[in-house]
Amino acid sequence: MQKTKGDLVLPGDFIGTSEEFLPGSGTYEADGNIYAANVGTVQINLKERSASILPRTDVPPIPKVGDIVIGRVSDIKGSVALVDIARIKGQEDREIATPEQGAIHISNVKNAYVRDLAHEFGYQDIVRAKVIDAKTLRLSTDGRDLGVIKAFCSKCTTALKRKGDKLECPKCRHMETRKIAEDYGSGTV
Amino acid sequence: MKDKPEKLIVKGKRLDGRKMDELRPIKIEVGVLKRADGSCYMELGENKVMAAVYGPREVHPRHLQEATKAIIRYRYNMASFSVEERKRPGPDRRSVEISKVSRDAIEPVIIKECFPKAAVDIFVEVLQADAGTRTAGINAASVALADAGIPMKGLVSSCAVGKIDGQIVLDPMKEEDNYGEADMPIAMVMPDKITLLQMDGCFTQDEFKQAFELAKKGCEQIYEMQRQALIEKYGVEGK
Numbered sequence: 001m002q003k004t005k006g007d008l009v010l011p012g013d014f015i016g017t018s019e020e021f022l023p024g025s026g027t028y029e030a031d032g033n034i035y036a037a038n039v040g041t042v043q044i045n046l047k048e049r050s051a052s053i054l055p056r057t058d059v060p061p062i063p064k065v066g067d068i069v070i071g072r073v074s075d076i077k078g079s080v081a082l083v084d085i086a087r088i089k090g091q092e093d094r095e096i097a098t099p100e101q102g103a104i105h106i107s108n109v110k111n112a113y114v115r116d117l118a119h120e121f122g123y124q125d126i127v128r129a130k131v132i133d134a135k136t137l138r139l140s141t142d143g144r145d146l147g148v149i150k151a152f153c154s155k156c157t158t159a160l161k162r163k164g165d166k167l168e169c170p171k172c173r174h175m176e177t178r179k180i181a182e183d184y185g186s187g188t189v
Numbered sequence: 190m191k192d193k194p195e196k197l198i199v200k201g202k203r204l205d206g207r208k209m210d211e212l213r214p215i216k217i218e219v220g221v222l223k224r225a226d227g228s229c230y231m232e233l234g235e236n237k238v239m240a241a242v243y244g245p246r247e248v249h250p251r252h253l254q255e256a257t258k259a260i261i262r263y264r265y266n267m268a269s270f271s272v273e274e275r276k277r278p279g280p281d282r283r284s285v286e287i288s289k290v291s292r293d294a295i296e297p298v299i300i301k302e303c304f305p306k307a308a309v310d311i312f313v314e315v316l317q318a319d320a321g322t323r324t325a326g327i328n329a330a331s332v333a334l335a336d337a338g339i340p341m342k343g344l345v346s347s348c349a350v351g352k353i354d355g356q357i358v359l360d361p362m363k364e365e366d367n368y369g370e371a372d373m374p375i376a377m378v379m380p381d382k383i384t385l386l387q388m389d390g391c392f393t394q395d396e397f398k399q400a401f402e403l404a405k406k407g408c409e410q411i412y413e414m415q416r417q418a419l420i421e422k423y424g425v426e427g428k
Contacts, residue, residue: 010419011298011335012343012379028300028342037300037340039423056423058226059338060245060304094226097304099247 005044008056009036015051024052060097061088063131068146069139070189071102073125079106081121083129083139092189100137104129108140110147110179120179124157126150128181128189147181149189161185193368197353204364205234212348212360212407217329217418219336227337229418231329234362235319240329242337245307253308258301260308263292265326267315287323294327294347294376294385300340309339320366321349324374327385332415336422344415345384347376348407350400352392357400359407371396375404379412 009015013036015027023029024045026038036042040055063069063085070092071083083102087095104127109120121127125148129139141147151160153169153176160167160176162184167176178184197204207213213234222228225241232238248254265288269278280288291313299309311333313326324347331345351361352371366372371390377383392400 008420008424010344010416011341026340028340030342035342037342038338039335039419055338057336057338060226095244095246097245097307099306 005042007042008040009042009053010039011035011037015042021049021051024050026053026055027051058091058094061091061094062097063088063102063134063137065131065134067131068128069102069131070126070128070149071139073121073123073127074101076117076121076123079117080104081109081117083127085137087189089128089189102129102131102137102139104139104141108132108138108142111142119177121148122151122154122176122178124152125178141179141181144182147179147184149181149184149186151176151178151180151184194364197365197368198356203353203358205362209356210359210403210406212410213362215411215414217332217414219332219418219422225333225337227333227335227339229329229333229336231325231332233321233325233328233360235317236315236322236325237317238322238325238329239314239316240326240333241312241314242330242333242339243310243312244337245304245309245339248306248308254306257305259299259304259306261292261296261299261301261311262308263288263295263311263313263330265291265313265315265323267318267322271315271318271322287326290385290387291323291327291330295330295334295345297382297384298331298342298345298378299334300342303340309334318363320361320363320372321374323347324349324376327376328411328415332418335419343378343382344412345376345378346408346412346415347374347385348404348411349374350404350407352390352396352400357396357403359403371400373397373400373404375401375408377405377408379409 015034018032023034028037038053038055039057040053043052068089069085070087071085074084075082081104129141132140158171216232218230221230227242229240269276311330315322327347351369353365353369373388376385
């Protein structure tokens with residue numbers, strides 16, 4: 001039976017034929033027909049003539065352009081910092097579905113000249129970043145609310161405390177610089 | 190264990206009063222576990238199974254991951270208190286095999302290409318067993334996957350047929366399974382794909398055909414109930 005906009009469908013339900021629609025998200029194409037792949041309501045975009053499913057269930061988190069992600073710096077190379085992405089903001093209780101590393105290029109750290117990436121990030125720091133390219137997972141920390149939200153002393157690995165716009169180690173008094181988010185150390189992701 | 194009853198069919202009715210082509214009462218609840226990404230609790234007569242789905246998530250150990258698609262892991266486990274005599278906990282020959290065939294029954298419907306390098310973990314715990322736990326597990330796992338929002342080509346429905354006192358019956362319960370002549374679980378994706386077919390005992394060719402058609406009818410009924418359970422949970426706006 002032909003489905004129309006707003007109908008509830010379950011996986012395997014027939015939505016329309018491939019001649020009518022392009023298969024959008026939450027659908028799949030088989031034998032010239034389009035079927036639902038998720039539990040949700042049918043959405044039909046008449047402009048591009050596509051049929052997609054607006055899920056009613058929670059869906060596995062996949063990063064999109066503009067998403068805010070939380071991750072840990074796993075490596076700092078000459079001009080990029082690599083981040084193991086743990087969660088997408090808004091879907092914190094579900095593990096990311098495509099476990100891949102994101103990369104922050106030195107040019108996307110902040111809206112200013114960055115001479116050395118080591119002045120902005122440290123190994124194992126926890127960062128909040130924005131996705132600027134979903135395919136290659138390029139990230140940016142340009143923004144007041146983006147950047148390091150927890151950092152560790154490079155000498156003794158104690159969690160650093162904020163002191164003005166710098167960070168200080170409460171144990172060994174070592175001072176470090178980071179591209180810090182405005183709510184650094186508040187514990188909120 | 191109870192002794193073998195003299196007859197499994199009395200006056201055209203089975204021991205529990207069912208007709209030959211009647212399923213046991215079924216209850217399906219969706220989204221019962223808070224910490225799982227998708228879950229389902231199912232009762233099939235005296236069987237009680239819980240299915241939980243986690244992921245797609247990172248694969249450990251790493252060498253198991255596949256670069257182009259997700260891997261599916263399925264664990265069927267019986268609780269030590271699920272049967273009359275305490276079952277020694279942990280995987281054994283039987284549950285390893287059931288895990289494998291159940292995974293093979295579920296795997297073809299999952300669109301694995303959506304999640305490269307990830308793993309989808311399905312856990313099926315049998316809390317109370319009364320013949321037909323693998324079919325109940327597959328049914329529950331399929332609903333749990335839909336609850337987790339994992340893209341699927343359809344729901345998998347599963348049910349068993351048996352032969353008792355020379356007659357083909359749908360969905361045998363424990364006495365019928367223990368003292369019957371045959372037991373055949375099947376799983377299918379509506380309308381016509383078979384993903385599991387096992388058989389224990391003997392059928393003649395004609396009996397097999399008859400049994401197979403009966404099992405299909407059982408699967409259709411279960412499929413409707415799986416749909417109803419999902420619609421009940423997600424039919425209205427907002428959860």
